[in-house]
Amino acid sequence: MNAIIISALFGVIMMFCSWGVKSASTQKNVALIGLIVLILANLSQQNGWYVLDIDTKGMLSFSRFGLYANLLLFMLTLLYTWINGDEIAKVGNNAGDYYALFFFILCGVSILTSFDNLIMLFIGIEILSIPLYILTGADKKNLFSNEAALKYFLMGSFSTGILLLGITLIYGATGSFHLTAPVINASTGLAKEQFLLSGGLLLIFAAMNFKVSAAPFHFWTPDVYDGAPTVFTSFMATIVKAAAFIAFFTVFETQAKALGYSWGIILPIVIILTLLVGNITAVFQRSVKRMLAYSSIAQAGFMLFALYGKSEFATEGILLYAVVYSLATIGVFAVLVKMKEHSFEAFNGLGKSQPMIAFTTTIFLCSLAGIPITGGFFAKYYMLNALYVSGAGLWLLITAILFAAISVFYYFKLIQAMYFSAGEPAMNEIDKTYQYKLLLIAIILLVIGVLPSVLFNYLYF
């Protein structure tokens, strides 16, 4: 509750700040303070202290998991803003507006981690999405950015419509918006109004797949990620996506049972399609930004494993995966933002001229590829284990690792460009502090890679 109130409040404050304060660095600092306050507010709720103790009538429920997810996502936003503050100021006219939108997105995030009612899911998704449409089109004079925003808006609202239809059908079946586990008749194996219920769930499934950009609902992703200003792509691909996944996870953790054995058919199909489309298409990209867009589709395929069935590995794994993937992606995008162009050739010779940047980028890419001693390894490990524990066949795991091996191909293409191809990298000036910020992300990834338990301890105490 604290987080929802404070984030909305700071959204408004930032709007006034963008009107009253003209200096971009002051705006950034206000935003950073806001994020710290937000983190503290969330921490205090985790320890049982509320700003306002409102009875939500069961609309929201604040679980340990949800609050902890909040905390992690807020910290990621803090890190993101701290690193990318200057780049945000370079987009458009007034950075304050964007910070305001960030806070509104975070408000949506905190609803999505704590909803207990499908109406709140809908509201959360909307609060999350609308600022994103604006951020995508933030580079007003760039046609690609405009196109991306329009495309995103049209397709996004369509998918929200589908979500709403799904919710309606479920209401028709159960007479309630609450996320309670469906009652299944033991003799028939069906729930009450099975047809309506599964129809509704499938529609929600489709809409959520759209939000997390899983195939076959991924078509907007490359264009939108490519067209949007690079700093905002970084935000979209990480924190927003992670929040959408947590919502996705929460819905189907309780509801998947209603789909019965067909869940075990639908989900693998979507997983394999997502891995296939993401990985295979990424191999053929010539622009790093588009490659990362497809890689984010591929990574979504891995995160979908958590939905297969309930287990400790799934709950811990989805948080770990979200954090590790976000950290690495924020890092890669933070480097990409400094490039003059986005082709692979632009990175040629980076290892020689900017050893520190090249080294940190290597860590990020290794983490995305899931190589040990970076966090990505344990993220993938947890997901694979979750899949196996919840009863998926070994063939699904083997398919997954085949695609993981393919992913090495395109991530390492960038490493090869940096270290093994001679050339002058097309890179803007980078100051020392920026390098240390990147190094910090790399170190966090390495720490998680050796001791992933640091992330989970809080879930249990």
Place this chain on the structure above:
Amino acid sequence: MLLFTLLIPFIAAIILLFIKNSKAANIAAISFSAFTLSIVLCIVFTKTTNIDLAWLPQLNSRFLLQADGLAKILLLLTAISFPAILIATAHNQLKNKHIFLSLMLFTQTGLTGVFLAGDALLFYFFWELALIPVYFLCSIWGGEKRIAVTFKFFIYTFLGSLFMLIGIILLYTNTPDHSFAIESFKHATLTSAQQMTAFVLFFIAFAIKMPIFPLHTWQPDAYEQSPTAVTMVLSAVMVKMGLYGVIRWLLPLFPAAAKTASVFIIDISVVGVLYASFIAIRQDDMKRLIAYSSIAHIGLMSAALFTQNEIGMQGVLVQLFSHGINVLGLWIVADIIEQQTGTRSMKHLGGLAKKQPTLAILFIGFALANIALPLTNAFVGEFLMFNSLFQFNPWVALAAGISIVVAAIYTLNMVQKVAYGEVSEMTSTMQAPNKYAQAVLIVLLIVVFFTGIYPQPLFNLTADTLQNLFC
């Protein structure tokens, strides 16, 4: 003690990143690796205690290091190889030498970890850790086609280890106490179908690493294109990871499945032995010849392993060490020749015995060991291995036996072309021999003949592993 064998190379690798002067870096790297060797010698000759630290409490995975005879003999091989390689190649000119050396020592850390880990997740961790520095070493300092070749090697082994990871997940989920320790893995309750699946998953990883025919295609290219120091690491120590994996994990964990699969695996191993031997005859490049000969030797070891009898196992345990020493010696000779003449092509070489008699004698010594002549260390291992193959099936032993004859053909052919004949144009440009490299060769040759004449210390060292496997 065991922890130091990991920590010293690791810390040294980090320190080396900051020593820009290549001469100082050389000295530092050599002295750190020599220091590691001295500690390993202590471990080999004394009783050691296991290291058991908490690592991942949620997963119940522990930082468990343990050393039995098998681990000790490979630890010894690793610890001998690295200083030998670093001394022998100290004079090779490379840019950014300090980073090269640092990556070498990271590799040593990974390899040592693989041989000591008693916990499956930790094993997997080190298994990958040994690979990553090698990827960079080969891609940065390798030959002309290095990038594509190294990438093939990397993807091959990475995919293999992912298969192993699934095998680990399968076993871990079925252990009674949900733990990664090798002891719990032995008590996992698996149906016979599951056991077979897990066996295949593990075996793919190990077979790629060894490599066994038909998964060997990465190897000759990778050996040829890598900088020689790395080739030495790859062929002397790294391929042993696959064999080690079979002895430590595969055979004890899945005895029934191993019995079922043994005929098939022995057959493909022997096919691989013959195939590699015959290809070796046709090679003109010294590096490629040694690479194929190495595939043949490893294939023989893999065949002997799966006969699962005590004699064969003893032979393999000794041969793990001997093959490492022999192939290291051959590589060092090949490297000296290449550094001084600028070619590896045997067509252009000749007359080494006239130009540099000492080097030629050393070369012939290692060549004889490569053929496994009596008195050399390889004879001991190969004799025992053929013995076990004969007990398994005489026809298989006969087929594999052809490889001995072929080995003599290609090795002696190499000796003839390189060491004897007229002094060729290339050979005539050779400078005075590198004293340090020759000293290393002499030491290695002493080891070759000592363990060939009196192999008992090696038998004693590995006695406990044999006992665990067969009693």
